[in-house]
Amino acid sequence: TGLRPVRSPREIPTLDHTPQIPDTNPVEYFAELSKQFPEGIFSMDIAGQENVFVYDPDLVTEVCDETRFGKPIFPPLSHVRDYAGAGLFTAHDDEEVWGMAHRILMPAFSQRAMKGYFGQMLEIAQNLVGKWERKQGQTVKVTDDYTRLTLDTIALSGFGYRFDSFGKEELHPFLQALLEALVESMRRSQELPMMTKLRTADDKKYRENIQLMRELVESVIKERRRGKSGGEDDLLGLMMEAVDPETGRRLDDDNVRDQVLTFLIAGHETTSGLLSFATYSLMRNPHVLAQAYAEVDRMLPGDTVPSYDTIMKLDVIPRVLEETLRLWAPIPQIMKAPLEDTVIGGRYHLEQGTKTNLLMFPTHTHPKAWERPLEFDIDRWLPDNRAQHHPHAYKPFGNGRRACIGRQFALTEARLALALVLQKFKFSDTTDYQMDVREALTRKPGDFELVVRTRQEHE
Numbered sequence: 001t002g003l004r005p006v007r008s009p010r011e012i013p014t015l016d017h018t019p020q021i022p023d024t025n026p027v028e029y030f031a032e033l034s035k036q037f038p039e040g041i042f043s044m045d046i047a048g049q050e051n052v053f054v055y056d057p058d059l060v061t062e063v064c065d066e067t068r069f070g071k072p073i074f075p076p077l078s079h080v081r082d083y084a085g086a087g088l089f090t091a092h093d094d095e096e097v098w099g100m101a102h103r104i105l106m107p108a109f110s111q112r113a114m115k116g117y118f119g120q121m122l123e124i125a126q127n128l129v130g131k132w133e134r135k136q137g138q139t140v141k142v143t144d145d146y147t148r149l150t151l152d153t154i155a156l157s158g159f160g161y162r163f164d165s166f167g168k169e170e171l172h173p174f175l176q177a178l179l180e181a182l183v184e185s186m187r188r189s190q191e192l193p194m195m196t197k198l199r200t201a202d203d204k205k206y207r208e209n210i211q212l213m214r215e216l217v218e219s220v221i222k223e224r225r226r227g228k229s230g231g232e233d234d235l236l237g238l239m240m241e242a243v244d245p246e247t248g249r250r251l252d253d254d255n256v257r258d259q260v261l262t263f264l265i266a267g268h269e270t271t272s273g274l275l276s277f278a279t280y281s282l283m284r285n286p287h288v289l290a291q292a293y294a295e296v297d298r299m300l301p302g303d304t305v306p307s308y309d310t311i312m313k314l315d316v317i318p319r320v321l322e323e324t325l326r327l328w329a330p331i332p333q334i335m336k337a338p339l340e341d342t343v344i345g346g347r348y349h350l351e352q353g354t355k356t357n358l359l360m361f362p363t364h365t366h367p368k369a370w371e372r373p374l375e376f377d378i379d380r381w382l383p384d385n386r387a388q389h390h391p392h393a394y395k396p397f398g399n400g401r402r403a404c405i406g407r408q409f410a411l412t413e414a415r416l417a418l419a420l421v422l423q424k425f426k427f428s429d430t431t432d433y434q435m436d437v438r439e440a441l442t443r444k445p446g447d448f449e450l451v452v453r454t455r456q457e458h459e
């Protein structure tokens with residue numbers, strides 16, 4: 001037959017590859033390894049399980065065929081279930097509550113719903129601007145402030161809950177707990193369970209962090225029960241009250257708790273990364289930055305307060321975001337698994353259930369699909385050029401029914417935040433920041449700082 005083995009980075013295929021995977025930034029390491037396998041697929045044994053990595057756009061196309069591949073909940077996602085439970089992100093494909101929650105929450109992510117959140121998105125974006133105006137001429141921690149923005153935005157528009165992160169010097173304790181829990185989930189996915197058991201102090205900390213996050217969620221829900229927050233048709237209102245049209249049932253209390261935590265996590269981590277990487281990319285591409293400023297000055301002259309309609313009419317800023325998601329996808333890999341034994345590319349045999357990881361960066365820069373792949377070129381996203389793209393070489397929001405439910409929310413929020421920031425500020429990169437990616441399930445630039453000045457003052 002024409003079948004070929006999937007190649008591995010080491011010659012002795014029986015030995016586990018775990019020891020060679022670095023503790024930090026494993027996905028960056030996989031992306032680096034991919035260069036050794038131009039066929040667009042390789043395999044490694046990690047913590048006793050075979051992991052296949054795929055990034056040739058035609059192989060990715062097959063892996064994105066939902067009649068053949070599903071989303072499995074293996075490590076690290078099975079560990080994230082320790083706190084996100086059967087929330088949308090970590091539910092199994094065939095878990096009934098996934099379908100129920102998906103049907104109940106879909107209306108909250110329609111385009112019409114975005115218009116409803118706009119007031120809250122604007123309020124929080126103005127808090128960010130206010131903070132940076134007070135920091136005139138000083139260094140700001142860009143990624144931390146975008147994290148304040150995205151966390152406050154999802155909490156306010158989704159749950160009517162105020163973190164008030166911009167009023168505080170320190171990041172909210174929820175964020176520290178989350179970061180530590182995510183790192184621990186990643187770590188557990190790269191070691192045998194026996195090793196995890198030996199790290200008793202880490203396990204204790206992990207439980208404490210989960211407890212802290214759950215307590216916050218309980219207080220969000222309690223406020224609503226007391227009638228002190230938000231409306232009936234925001235996310236929390238739907239989670240607590242709406243009836244699934246198919247089963248006629250509501251989500252139970254445990255699931256509501258898991259969904260709230262899921263949305264607090266999924267709803268902020270990634271968008272904060274996107275905004276940070278977009279700001280970085282603009283700093284490194286002055287000609288694109290100039291186009292973005294020109295757009296903002298045309299559409300939002302002076303101190304014009306952006307309206308929803310203006311934000312939806314932007315052209316340059318959305319293309320900056322799309323190109324940023326190509327080169328700096330905040331979720332650097334997603335996992336799929338064949339529903340039955342199958343063959344991809346006409347030659348690679350995959351057994352049912354094999355962990356099949358789709359690597360974003362190697363796919364998003366694959367020479368088969370992208371010209372000058374490493375160049376930050378927003379013109380790729382002009383309508384005529386977009387029509388020529390390989391259909392499966394760009395997956396920043398995942399694939400199929402398990403793709404991101406919050407895509408429009410993220411893009412609306414990020415467009416607005418970037419537009420306001422560019423309307424008000426000039427940045428200077430006085431420390432010549434060197435990109436230092438930090439992975440914790442999602443990835444963000446570490447210690448990214450810039451000096452901010454208001455534009456009027458500066459010009």
Ligand code: HEM
Nearest residue numbers: 088089266267270271274331334396397398402404406410
């Ligand atoms: C799923 C990316 C923002 C909520 C996903 C997946 C990706 C992704 C790749 C699929 C994960 C997988 O296959 O395992 C992103 C990016 C974002 C973003 C790049 C920002 C730039 C958001 C926001 C929300 C959100 C703002 C909520 C308001 C979710 C949820 C899922 C999901 C609930 C699970 C969907 C399901 O399986 O039913 N996201 N996301 N995301 N995202 Fe996002």
